[in-house]
Amino acid sequence: MIYYFFTLLTAGIVLLANNPRGEMNRWAAFFLSAAAIGGLTDMLNQHGYGHLANIEQLLNHTLTPYGILIFSLVYSELVTSIKARMVLKLLLFLLPLGTVFATPVQPEFRMDFRFLLGWAAPYYLAACTILIVSLWKETNRRKRRNRFIATIIIVPTIIAALLFINVAAVFVPDRDSFRYVSFFIIYSFSVALICTFIYGVLGVKLRFEQDPFEGAMKAVSSGAVQLNHSIKNEIGKIAISSDNLKRELSTLSPDSLGHLAIIEAASGHMLGMVNRIHSQLRDIVLEEKSVRLDQLLEDCIQLHQGLLDRKRIQVLADYKDALIVNGDPVHLSEAFGNVLTNAIEAMEVGGLLTIRLERVKKNMQLTICDNGTGIPADRLERVFEPFFSTKGRSGNFGLGLSYVYNVMKKSGGSVEVLSRVDEGTAVIFHFPAKRFRPRVTGG
Numbered sequence: 001m002i003y004y005f006f007t008l009l010t011a012g013i014v015l016l017a018n019n020p021r022g023e024m025n026r027w028a029a030f031f032l033s034a035a036a037i038g039g040l041t042d043m044l045n046q047h048g049y050g051h052l053a054n055i056e057q058l059l060n061h062t063l064t065p066y067g068i069l070i071f072s073l074v075y076s077e078l079v080t081s082i083k084a085r086m087v088l089k090l091l092l093f094l095l096p097l098g099t100v101f102a103t104p105v106q107p108e109f110r111m112d113f114r115f116l117l118g119w120a121a122p123y124y125l126a127a128c129t130i131l132i133v134s135l136w137k138e139t140n141r142r143k144r145r146n147r148f149i150a151t152i153i154i155v156p157t158i159i160a161a162l163l164f165i166n167v168a169a170v171f172v173p174d175r176d177s178f179r180y181v182s183f184f185i186i187y188s189f190s191v192a193l194i195c196t197f198i199y200g201v202l203g204v205k206l207r208f209e210q211d212p213f214e215g216a217m218k219a220v221s222s223g224a225v226q227l228n229h230s231i232k233n234e235i236g237k238i239a240i241s242s243d244n245l246k247r248e249l250s251t252l253s254p255d256s257l258g259h260l261a262i263i264e265a266a267s268g269h270m271l272g273m274v275n276r277i278h279s280q281l282r283d284i285v286l287e288e289k290s291v292r293l294d295q296l297l298e299d300c301i302q303l304h305q306g307l308l309d310r311k312r313i314q315v316l317a318d319y320k321d322a323l324i325v326n327g328d329p330v331h332l333s334e335a336f337g338n339v340l341t342n343a344i345e346a347m348e349v350g351g352l353l354t355i356r357l358e359r360v361k362k363n364m365q366l367t368i369c370d371n372g373t374g375i376p377a378d379r380l381e382r383v384f385e386p387f388f389s390t391k392g393r394s395g396n397f398g399l400g401l402s403y404v405y406n407v408m409k410k411s412g413g414s415v416e417v418l419s420r421v422d423e424g425t426a427v428i429f430h431f432p433a434k435r436f437r438p439r440v441t442g443g
Contacts, residue, residue: 004185005039008032011189024075031067034060035161054109061116061166062096065123068158072127075150076134080412080434095119113169124162128155139360140414140430149195153188160184286328286410293357293366293436294319296329300336301355307344313351320358325436327411335407338400339368339427346372346425364436366429375419383417411435 012032019025038060044053070089079085099119103111131154135147164180301308301315308315325332343353347370354369375383384405401417404427408415412435419425 002039002043004182005036007185007189008036008039012036024071027067027071027074031064031071034063034067038064051106054105057109058100058103058105058111061111061120062099064161065120065127066092066096068154069123069127069130072130076130078130078134078137092123113166113173117166117170120166121162124158124166128158131155137361137363139363139365140416140428141418142416143414149191153191153195157181157184157188286331288326288328291325291327291329291332293323293325293332293364296333297336297355297357297366300333300340303337304340304344307341308353311344311347311349311351313344313347313349313353315353315355317355318357320356321364323357323364323436325364325431327435328407331407332411335404335429336366336368338404342400343368343370343372343425343427346370346374348372362433364431364433366431367426368429369424369426371424374421374423374425375417376421380417380419 009032012029015025015032016029037056041053041057041060044050044056069092073079073085073088079088099112099116102115103109131147131151135144135151138144138147160181161184168175297317297319301317340353344351347353352371354367356365356367356369358365358367383401385402404415408429411431413429413431415430416428417425418428
């Protein structure tokens with residue numbers, strides 16, 4: 001059982017060290033640590049620490065179901081309100097806390113396993129249900145894959161722990177059930193290890209931590225803001241100095257004045273580039289309103305109509321559902337515009353642009369699809385990285401899709417890109433059900 005302790009504790013430490021600020025990581029580490037301490041019981045008893053073993057066993061039985069339930073709530077993203085999650089955490093902690101205070105540890109440890117089963121079973125089953133529901137409701141393909149992996153790793157072992165530990169403690173108390181649970185623990189870590197090799201994730205990291213692009217976005221944004229500030233200051237000095245020289249040295253030759261004009265124009269161009277980079281990397285602050293997505297998309301198409309006409313690109317728009325989204329119309333419009341621009345540039349003369357707005361399960365999905373050149377598979381997984389671009393032309397900073405990613409993340413949704421070379425690209429925006437409502441027509 002000591003191996004059981006070190007295995008689970010190590011997994012918890014890895015998850016916590018990987019992203020200590022991530023709420024999902026913290027609760028995953030809490031759950032794994034609470035489960036891990038169950039592996040110390042035999043060792044503590046053998047070395048004469050029976051009293052400590054009783055306390056450890058009590059904490060293991062009460063904190064493990066609580067930990068996995070809260071982790072599931074956080075991981076599923078079904079409860080988005082921070083205040084609501086805090087209330088749930090406090091309310092759900094009452095039963096574990098009550099069990100701890102109601103259980104005598106001295107002179108004899110007497111735990112009421114029937115009472116424990118009465119609330120621990122609903123906690124375990126609720127955790128499994130939440131994980132399965134979050135998998136079923138997820139429409140983003142990458143997130144759905146990660147939720148599927150997390151579910152097949154966690155759910156079977158939770159059910160096994162419930163049956164062979166909690167239920168067995170009530171109906172067959174003298175039976176050593178740990179050896180049965182150990183098979184499921186081995187199964188969970190085996191699946192996690194396989195997924196590490198297939199998907200390049202660390203252990204059971206999966207989707208427990210922040211989205212892989214999120215850390216990169218924050219790091220790049222922070223560095224770019226500082227760099228932009230320094231560059232703007234230096235460019236400003238150059239522009240002021242060149243302007244002062246031009247005023248003071250009025251007798252300069254035409255060639256000298258021409259050189260000063262070049263310096264002035266170059267500094268202005270550099271300042272414009274810095275401002276463009278800064279505008280798309282700065283932290284996005286949403287001013288949310290009720291927005292009709294179909295109307296917002298029509299406005300975006302109208303803004304691009306000149307380019308569409310020049311390339312004789314046909315637009316097929318299908319708005320199956322009249323929906324109103326709670327979002328920032330300026331940022332959403334800019335995000336849609338970036339995708340439309342990319343799609344138009346990827347197509348030859350006479351291309352086809354398809355825009356589809358529809359419900360998928362209970363969520364809403366916007367797809368912008370072109371029949372252009374497509375993106376090679378080795379570049380597709382990098383399209384959201386800041387400063388990465390599939391376009392070979394100058395003046396493109398590779399920030400368009402990074403900005404789109406940030407807008408959707410801040411808006412509570414997500415975005416993904418599907419593409420095949422010589423067939424085209426589809427950019428899919430996912431809006432969760434809580435962000436929209438049907439538009440009332442008529443009246």
